[in-house]
Amino acid sequence: MTSRELTGLLSLDDSVPGRPLGQQASDFAWRMAFGAIGWPWLLRSLWGGRKADKRALMDRLGLAHDALPHLGSWKADTGFLRHIVTQIERLRPRIVVELGAGASTLVTAKALSLNGGGRLLSFDQHEGFVDATRHWLAENGLTVDIRHAPLEAEVEGWPGRWYDIDALPDQIDMIIIDGPPWSVHPLVRGAADSLFSRLAPGGVILLDDAARPGERLVARRWRKQWTDIDFALETDGTKGTLVGRRNINGLVPLAANDNGRTWRHAARAAGIAALIATGWIARGAMGEFPAAAQANSFVDEAAASHRNGLLRQAMRSQVESPKLDRAEIARSTGIQLPVMPSGWAVRDVQLYPTSDGPAVAVSLTAPGGEPVSLFAGKAETPAEAKPLLATRSGESIAYWEVGDVAFAVTGAVAPARALELAAQIAS
Incomplete structure (x- = not known):
């Protein structure tokens, strides 16, 4: 999740009462190991991009320059937000699902309103933040189906805790992955592939922070498991964006599998x-x-x-x-x-x-x-x-x-x- 306000160096508390001690110890060990390896990427995550790029993005969307007063400090950077806008302009999606609400929610909702409408379903684990984001969007004339989804679920094959998501449409045109935070587990965002079977032909996946070591391992597994989705790492932002696109004709892209x-x-x-x-x-x-x-x-x-x-x-x-x-x-x-x-x-x-x-x-x-x-x-x-x-x-x-x-x-x-x-x- 990301806020329009300044955020602290540490993420909000995502602990779940009653979680087995063995799992807590395992998650802590993973965080320590990846923190020691990935600290350069984590430090880079604190910068949200150039102010000129943010102003250009706001002009592109017809929003006031202070609509996003603060980026950086774990928020989506301008590079990731720009990818969202570009893909919406190209794809004109009908259904967008977002994991981790905040700055990306505002940008996505506004881009959808400018490009044929479309429905945005956004999920975040912090109930108070969901309410605050809903009011923030309303101040900008936008209405979004944003829901509280605590980190209480588990996805087979992936560590950490996942969003307790309620009913979803059978077909999704775009999936935006900006959560949960790495502090839950460095590989926690891999569980987003529980939604990939719903991705429409030609549909797009956007993963934020894709240059970090944990997300690179996630992308590697996705490429092996989802051979009908072509994944590419874009490094034009401060943190990297993984762009995945389901093949329109159902054929396996030659560069996406072992062959x-x-x-x-x-x-x-x-x-x-x-x-x-x-x-x-x-x-x-x-x-x-x-x-x-x-x-x-x-x-x-x-x-x-x-x-x-x-x-x-x-x-x-x-x-x-x-x-x-x-x-x-x-x-x-x-x-x-x-x-x-x-x-x-x-x-x-x-x-x-x-x-x-x-x-x-x-x-x-x-x-x-x-x-x-x-x-x-x-x-x-x-x-x-x-x-x-x-x-x-x-x-x-x-x-x-x-x-x-x-x-x-x-x-x-x-x-x-x-x-x-x-x-x-x-x-």
Whole structure:
């Protein structure tokens, strides 16, 4: 939980009367061990981010600059709050469940009101704080279903005590995890996966304090146990945010399981060779070999547009449009497509609707005869022009960005070949 007021160095008392002494001793030992290891991250948690970033966030939401008078001292930082707003703007969720109320509750509720409504269910273990937060939201013209949920439950496979949560909707579009505090147990937030079976396809999970050692162990277990959810650690805030997204088509992302780890090792050498051969490293766009793409919805849309393009080409009744007018596309959509390299053939050009506005899908035949697609649209997350890899339905997808436009080359080719073809277009 987090407050709009200044908070002390120590968290509020979360002890439960009658808890067995053995469990109390075990929890204390874990806290001492992780406190000794993780004190740099805990100290960093006391800073809430730059005041300029907080003002920019308030302007984005149309809130007064003093709507969040104090951040830091265990509160959600501006980086985590910004992730909440960005995901709500992209996803427009109908049902959001929040674990640990406070600053994130205000930001989430306001973002929902600006993006199609949506219902927020928020839970916190301190009854007095629940009442205070409810009044705080009302002062800002917001109404939220915020409930008292004492730490009296246990979740099999996870230590510590968990929220005693009452009835939840069968399907949740977004889960925000900002509690319980680490002082209950360093791994206590792992029990949030008791809600993951309710996460809708394409739904999002946001875990605060994800750079801490305890949360890193939690994320590692989640990746193994929930192979249909793609998790990525974002480090743009002071404490790190773990972003998880359930695969839309139910397929297991290649980078999210043990097979994906094997694939990454096998692809590393071939991929780096392809990048060197095509000049991507030489042009300064590449640091180390990329992991799976983090722009999940864009990658899913790129894969879907590729399959739709192949389907159109197989149907006699569908008229293809092989004329690629880059100037007209730029004027109409704001998307500046690259010039197609010599030896590439354009088969079809179509506008493709997305949640972030129109995108352009170009069906191509590569010089080697491979049918591939170039998909271009609004960038979802900054990738600094670095090529990233993903797979969908056995197809390789090479993703990169130029300014505020994202690009993806998709085809039934080897990962190294996808990078090579993407590099040809990007250059």
